[in-house]
Amino acid sequence: AESKVGRNRAFTVITRAIGEMKASSFDDLVKIDNDEADDLTVIAIYPPLGLRNGDAEAIPGLLNAVTSTIRDLGLSVVKAVVDPEDLTKPGKFYVTDYDRKKITDKEDLNNIKICVATVMDSLALAQQPGKTDSPQAPPSLLAADPARKDLYSPGGERSPSTQLLAQLMDNYLKNDVRTIQTSIVNHVEYTIARSRYRFDDFEAYQATALSVRDRLIESWNDTQKFFREKDPKRVYYVSMEFLTGRTLLNAAYNLGLKDVYSQALHELGYDLEVLAQKERDAALGNGGLGRLAACFLDSMATNNLPAWGYGIRYQYGMFRQTLQDGFQREAPDYWLNFGNPWEIVRPNVSYTIKFYGHVSVHEEEGRTVFRWNAGEEVEAVAYDNPIPGWNTPNVNNLRLWSAEPTREFDLESFNTGDYVSAILSKQRAETLSAVLYPDDRTYQGKELRLKQQHFLVSATLQDIIRRYKQTHTTFDSFPDKVALQLNDTHPTIGIPELMRLLMDEEGLGWTKAWDISTKVYAFTNHTVLPEALEKWPVELMEALLPRHMQIIYDINWRFLQELRGTLGEDYTRMSRMSIIEEGENKSVRMAHLALVCCHTVNGVAAIHSELIKTTIFADFYDIMPQKFQNKTNGVTQRRWLAFCNPGLSQLLTETLGTDMWIGELDLIKNLAEHAEEPEFQAKWQAVKDANKQRLAVTIENLTGTKVDTNALFDIQVKRIHEYKRQLLNVLYVIHRYTAIKAMNPAERKRVVPRVVCIGGKAAPGYDIAKRIIKLISAVADKVNNDPDVGDLLKLVFIPDYNVSLAEVIVPGADLSQHISTAGTEASGTSNMKFAMNGCLIVGTMDGANVEIAEEIGEENMFIFGARAEEVAALRTSRTTATVDPRFTAAVNLIRDGFFGWAEFFQPIVKTVDGSFEGSDFYLLGPDFASYCKAQENVDKVYQDKALWTKMSILSTSGSGKFSSDRTIREYAKDIWNVKPCKRPSP
Numbered sequence: 001a002e003s004k005v006g007r008n009r010a011f012t013v014i015t016r017a018i019g020e021m022k023a024s025s026f027d028d029l030v031k032i033d034n035d036e037a038d039d040l041t042v043i044a045i046y047p048p049l050g051l052r053n054g055d056a057e058a059i060p061g062l063l064n065a066v067t068s069t070i071r072d073l074g075l076s077v078v079k080a081v082v083d084p085e086d087l088t089k090p091g092k093f094y095v096t097d098y099d100r101k102k103i104t105d106k107e108d109l110n111n112i113k114i115c116v117a118t119v120m121d122s123l124a125l126a127q128q129p130g131k132t133d134s135p136q137a138p139p140s141l142l143a144a145d146p147a148r149k150d151l152y153s154p155g156g157e158r159s160p161s162t163q164l165l166a167q168l169m170d171n172y173l174k175n176d177v178r179t180i181q182t183s184i185v186n187h188v189e190y191t192i193a194r195s196r197y198r199f200d201d202f203e204a205y206q207a208t209a210l211s212v213r214d215r216l217i218e219s220w221n222d223t224q225k226f227f228r229e230k231d232p233k234r235v236y237y238v239s240m241e242f243l244t245g246r247t248l249l250n251a252a253y254n255l256g257l258k259d260v261y262s263q264a265l266h267e268l269g270y271d272l273e274v275l276a277q278k279e280r281d282a283a284l285g286n287g288g289l290g291r292l293a294a295c296f297l298d299s300m301a302t303n304n305l306p307a308w309g310y311g312i313r314y315q316y317g318m319f320r321q322t323l324q325d326g327f328q329r330e331a332p333d334y335w336l337n338f339g340n341p342w343e344i345v346r347p348n349v350s351y352t353i354k355f356y357g358h359v360s361v362h363e364e365e366g367r368t369v370f371r372w373n374a375g376e377e378v379e380a381v382a383y384d385n386p387i388p389g390w391n392t393p394n395v396n397n398l399r400l401w402s403a404e405p406t407r408e409f410d411l412e413s414f415n416t417g418d419y420v421s422a423i424l425s426k427q428r429a430e431t432l433s434a435v436l437y438p439d440d441r442t443y444q445g446k447e448l449r450l451k452q453q454h455f456l457v458s459a460t461l462q463d464i465i466r467r468y469k470q471t472h473t474t475f476d477s478f479p480d481k482v483a484l485q486l487n488d489t490h491p492t493i494g495i496p497e498l499m500r501l502l503m504d505e506e507g508l509g510w511t512k513a514w515d516i517s518t519k520v521y522a523f524t525n526h527t528v529l530p531e532a533l534e535k536w537p538v539e540l541m542e543a544l545l546p547r548h549m550q551i552i553y554d555i556n557w558r559f560l561q562e563l564r565g566t567l568g569e570d571y572t573r574m575s576r577m578s579i580i581e582e583g584e585n586k587s588v589r590m591a592h593l594a595l596v597c598c599h600t601v602n603g604v605a606a607i608h609s610e611l612i613k614t615t616i617f618a619d620f621y622d623i624m625p626q627k628f629q630n631k632t633n634g635v636t637q638r639r640w641l642a643f644c645n646p647g648l649s650q651l652l653t654e655t656l657g658t659d660m661w662i663g664e665l666d667l668i669k670n671l672a673e674h675a676e677e678p679e680f681q682a683k684w685q686a687v688k689d690a691n692k693q694r695l696a697v698t699i700e701n702l703t704g705t706k707v708d709t710n711a712l713f714d715i716q717v718k719r720i721h722e723y724k725r726q727l728l729n730v731l732y733v734i735h736r737y738t739a740i741k742a743m744n745p746a747e748r749k750r751v752v753p754r755v756v757c758i759g760g761k762a763a764p765g766y767d768i769a770k771r772i773i774k775l776i777s778a779v780a781d782k783v784n785n786d787p788d789v790g791d792l793l794k795l796v797f798i799p800d801y802n803v804s805l806a807e808v809i810v811p812g813a814d815l816s817q818h819i820s821t822a823g824t825e826a827s828g829t830s831n832m833k834f835a836m837n838g839c840l841i842v843g844t845m846d847g848a849n850v851e852i853a854e855e856i857g858e859e860n861m862f863i864f865g866a867r868a869e870e871v872a873a874l875r876t877s878r879t880t881a882t883v884d885p886r887f888t889a890a891v892n893l894i895r896d897g898f899f900g901w902a903e904f905f906q907p908i909v910k911t912v913d914g915s916f917e918g919s920d921f922y923l924l925g926p927d928f929a930s931y932c933k934a935q936e937n938v939d940k941v942y943q944d945k946a947l948w949t950k951m952s953i954l955s956t957s958g959s960g961k962f963s964s965d966r967t968i969r970e971y972a973k974d975i976w977n978v979k980p981c982k983r984p985s986p
Contacts, residue, residue, distance in 0.1 A: 026117030032109050034102060040078055040094040041103045043070065043116060069119050070095060072984045073112055075103070172218055172986050175257055180264040183211040202338075204270045205248070205278040208261065209341040212251050216386040217344070219395040226983035227306045231471055233480060233978050235300065235307035235971075238460055238494065239487035240453070241290025241436065242297070242311045242398060244385075245639070245803025246279045247342045248272075253643045254298075254388040281802045282340070283317020283333040284400070286436060286761065287719040288829050289526060291635075291803065292604075292964075293487055295829070298636040299968040301389030301396040302663065304982035310460040312452060313343075313383050313400035318436040321761050321800040326777025328762055328770050332435075342385055343400070349382035351462040352406065353455050359547050370504050372547040378429040379404045380459030390638050391663050393985045401459045403432035439765045443540070450493070450536055450544055457494030461501055475508060479519035483976040486523045486598070489534040489590040495521060495597045496551040504547070510554070522975050523594040523601050524631070526826045528611050529723070538586040552588060556580050559596050566623060577619045595620045595627070600975045602629040605827035605848045607868065631971055632851055633827040634964035637665045640833045644807035647687040648837065648956075655680065665965065671957035681949040688814070688838065688952070695812030698805070699757065699796055705784055708791045711753035712942050715809055715834070716817040717801050720762040720769040723824040727772055727912065728924045729758060729817055730779055732935060733795050734890040737783050740792055751792050752939040757809070759798035771908050773797065778899040806830075811837050814948075815862075815938060818843035819931070821922040823868035825849075832962040838952035842934050844927070848962070856958030860951045864934035865927040874926050878914045883925035886932060 033042040045066055070077055075095045082091035097103055103112070173179065185196040187207035194203050227234070249272075252258040262272045284290065293309065300307040319330035356375030361368060385398040405426045431448065432455050438448045468481060486492055495517060502513035527533065541549045556579040563574050575582065579592045595601055595617065603609030609630035613621040621628055642649045642662045653659045655674060661667040674680040692709045700706050707713075716729050733756055740751060758776055762769035780795040798805065816834035818825075818841055825847035835841060835852055842862040843849045853861055866874055874881070895909045896902065914920045941948050960966075972978045 026113055026121070029117040029120050030113045032113055034104065034109075037094060039100075039102055040096060041109075043093040043095060043112065045091050045093070045116065045120060065119050066091075066093070066116055068984060068986070069116050070112075073115060075112070076100070173215055175215070175260060177260055177264045177267065180211060180257075180261060181268060183214065184208055184264065184268065187211055201270065201275055202278045204265070204268075205275040206339075206341055208265065208270075208272070208275055209248055209279070212248065212255070212257070212261070213342060213386070215255060215257070216251060216388055216395055219388070219393055220384075220386040220397065222986075223393070223395050223983055224397070227981060228471070230306075230981055231481065232306045232981045233483060233976070235305055235483045235485065235976050235978050236460065236464055237293065237296060237300070237307060237309045237485045237487065238457065238491040239290070239293040239309065239311055240456065240490040241285030241287075241487075242282075242293045242309060242400075243285030243287070243290030243803055244282045244294045244297075244398075245807070246276060246281060248276045248279055249643060250298075250639055251342075251386075251388055254302075254390045254638065256391075280335040280338075281804050283320075283335040284311060284314055284436070286318045288827075289488060292633055292829055294803075295634065295636040295639075295964040296968060297387045297396065297398055298389070298638060299634070299964040301387050301394055302392060302636075302638075303965060303968055303972070304389065304392055304394050304980035305396075305968065305972055305978055306981045307396055307978075309387070309396075309398040310456065310463075311398065311400050312433050312436075312456050313402040314436045315402075315430070315434045318761065319764065323773075323777060323797065323799050326774045326781070328773045330764050344384045344386075346382040346384060349463070350379045350404075351459045353378050353380050353403075353458045355451060355454070355544055357546065359550060367509075370547060370550070372500070372504065376428070377406045378432060378455070379406050380455060382459075382463070393983055394981075399460075399463070401433065401456060403429045403455060405429040437763070439763075441765045446537070447540060447544060450540060453490050453493050454497065454545055454548075457491050457497050460491075461494060461498050465501060465506070475502065475506065475512070475516060478516050482520045483522070483978055484520045485971070485976070486521060486594060488524060488526045489594060492523070492534070492590040492594045493545070493548065495593055496545075496548040496555070499551050499555075500547055514555075518597055518599055521594075521598045523598040525591065525601060525603055525612060525617075528608060528615060528823060528826060530616055533616065534590040535581065535587040536590065538580065538588060541588055549588075552579060552593065555593070555596060563623070573619060577623075591616075592620075595624075599627065600629055601627050602631045602975065603826065604631060604633045605851060606630055606632060607823075607845075607850045608826045608847060611823060611868065629974060631967055631975070632961075633829050633832070633848060634962050634967035635829050635832045635836070636964050637836060638662055639807070640810065641836050645687075645691065645811040645837055647690055648684075648811065651683055651687055652956075663965070665963035666960035669957050669960055671953055675950045675953040675957070676946075678946075681946060681953070684838070684953055685945070685949055688812075691811040692814075695808055698808050699755075699798070702798055703796045705780075705794060705796050707755045707794050707796070708753055711755045711791060711794070712814045712938070713812060714754050714756045714815045714817065715813040715839075716819075717757070717759040717798065717806065717809060718828075718830055720760045720766070720772060722768060722911065723820050723922050725819045725821065725922060725924060726758055726760070726776070727908065728819055728927065728931060729756070730772070730776055730795075731887065731890040731924065731928065732931060733779060733783065733793070734893055735886050735932065736935075737779075737786075737789065737793055738889070738893070740789050741786070748792060752942050753792050755794045755796070757796050757798055759801035759805070759809075761801065768907060768911060771905065774901065775894065775899070775905055775908060778901055778905075782899050806833070810834055810839070813837070813839040814942070815840050815842060817841075818847070818849055819865070820844060820846045821871065821927075822846045822866055823871050824922070832959065835955045836959040836962065838956045840938075840948070840951055840955060842938060851961065852958075855961050856955050860954050860958075862934040862938055864930040866923060866930075871923065874923055875921065878920050878923070878925070879917055881914070881926060883914070884929040884932070887925050887928035 029046055031044045031046070033044060036042045067077060067080070070093055075097060078094045078096060080091065080093050095103070103109060173183070184204070184207045187210040188194050188199050188203060189196045191210055192203055192206055199207070249258065252261050265272050265275065285293070297309050315336060317333035317335060320333040322329045322331060354372055354374035354377055357373045360371050360373055362371060363369070380401040381404050383400045383402055385400065387396040387398050389396070432451055438445050440446045440449050464482060468478060472481070484494070486494065498517050499513050502508040502516060503510065538549065541552070560574055560578060563577060567573055577592065579589055579596060581587045581589055601617070603612050609628065613628060652661060652668060652671070656667060656670055658667070689709065692713055695713065696707050696709050716726060718724055720726055736754070740748060743751070762773055776795065776797045780797060783789060783793055783795050798809070810833050813834055816831065816839050818828055818831040822844050823846060828847040828849070831841055831843065831848055831852060835856065840861065841849065841852065842864070844865040845853070845863060845867055853863065891909055891913055893899065894905050910919060912920045912924045914925055941951070
């Protein structure tokens, strides 16, 4: 039986006491009969003495408690015979084991009897707080868990407070409409301190969120308790980003409470969908890396994996993007100004994080001990965020760390007049968790980034070690209980930090600590670009983290010694593989550190995983090929299809005859058989039209541009970067614009109207990316205000792109662009979201596009451009190659100032005009003709509505592989060796 039997939190020691109890002690409560039925075992329960004497009311939760206990013991209840109107009569449960067989083992029968009877007895005790003659706790029960003796009075009786707690906490909160309404208005009055008779939409949102959170916390507490008792191997997913988006609707859907909350709020005069818009997106990430981490958390919970995410609670996120005269402007994202109802602050869970200082060496008990004498310390305080899974009672956790000073305020300095010093340490500490990815063009920016990374991993590892030590006295089992996944190179500093904690704090030797580290760490690489591999100056590392630099040197020395045994005197190759990059400015290669330590290194798409073996990590793959795996990314179909596209979700469920596709996305492959049915196509298109109407309203609200929903909605939303080639998109818009301008009225009537939407943020220090945003705005100003063009072409830049905007954009898109230069995009996940929602893709054979084409058919996409194996030759010949004249004409319009700002745009022109070696590195010129041909094919197919809709349906039906549920199951099996740990349903 699980410790949560009968929903009674007081009895956590029942199963531990089984071996010390005698089944005969409970003959008056439970009898087991194997003779009454041929194939079934009968468990007969008899009311406790008080009930039989008729002097007590029925015990709340008794039947549920017994039923749950029987099921938790691994038995199947075939039928139950109980008279709910007369609980003084015995009840009978007819059961089998899970093999559908009678239980015959004598020991099993005794254990069943003891468990069921103990639960019944405990519930009866909880009903008798005032009786002096209540039954005593079994002595063996106290012996089994001495720490819980406080539950009983000195005579062995249950203490009145514990009896009361057991009774009060017997049941979960109810989820009927009236109970939920009461919960909401109580939060309005007692938590938010507003009048329950008058509260606005934002206050209604806060109260609703708190009401949902109450239900999350119940399951969260029980899930964590279950994990503690089962002590499974756990996954800890460490990431600098978790782009979770809004929580209210996602949590309500996953808990199965969306409809009942909608009804409850409707009767109170509120609309759940409207209230959901009042929630600010959690500013905890920037792009695909953070969104992937959030999808993984959802899938880990849904797959019942014992898993936690660890990140930083950024006060201002990356930044809030606004446009002023077409220029990106960065402002703090004050997402926490009005609090975050979903988080639970844990002031009692905090850890000291060290920086600077020096390392001293001591001799203690015959061994050399290194002691880091820090020059600065801050406190990491935990904030927990419950993560519910779908169709499961499990609720996992995302723990975020907030930096606070070790001393809140230096009163002595303040009183002596040194006001600046009094607040300086507080400001320094809080800066650590203020902003995601501070600008690292300066030494101070680099220092802050490294401090953030160490802050995250140090707090996380101290927390993991503390949790492990609660149930283990040595570190022998640590690799069997802990799996640490590093999401990119940012948390790699955790490798020397774990070594430091194990050696300097826990007293382990180097060999044992290194053995543990190499068994618990795995590393996900997210790039194929050498310049994207993180490096830190040795000078900075030595100053900020002196002990870690020592450990890294030691790791590297040992690694090079091993290489020498393999490579002999090949010092050139050894230098390439060294963790320390030599030269005038020595640096630490963090990816190399991860490759040396981690037991597994995975890419995130098939093409990406192969490329890293032959490019950036070729030397390592040659030496240690067994470490390399592929785990193609995925997205959660719950947020990105079922919840953000309710119209399509309903159509899928009706057509498939089940909603189980929400948990098993492979089921949607059966849509393919309906792809050419006119009636189904009509329903499909009606859903798309409604989603386009919603997107059109959003575009107008954000940009002021009114768009025609009959036009083809062409979307490119992602981080602004040269390799993602938003500039290629803009150059085609310029070409399309000039082509329309050159047409006569009759020709214009044959043009497919198109709305091109581009969105995404440029890093504050990325000059070219910010100039591209200005170019998009300048071209939009020209195109959108030209009466000759009208609604035939619109270009809009959607500012401050985030998860909530994506939830509107993705369902409303007809076409999405994923057009990175082949061999530059690791995977991409937005392509999966769009394809899943029936949006067709125009793209290169790069990243996950390759596998999407394999699944849905290349004929259902618009593929163009050079393949990865052709890229190197094209770059070499770029300065002498002849490119499509339409490309040259578009570039010249920018160069000549047709869109204004000629001087400002010259750096953009130089990056693509091929005028010098290295220009047009991302091959916009060579790919332009193929790109235009693909776009012409888009127009042709869009005019054939039946064909377009068929391709759209096949796009969705072929997306089953791209669920993050599949990805997580592969991680769990192939990398983490972690098994599902589903707690019993209440």
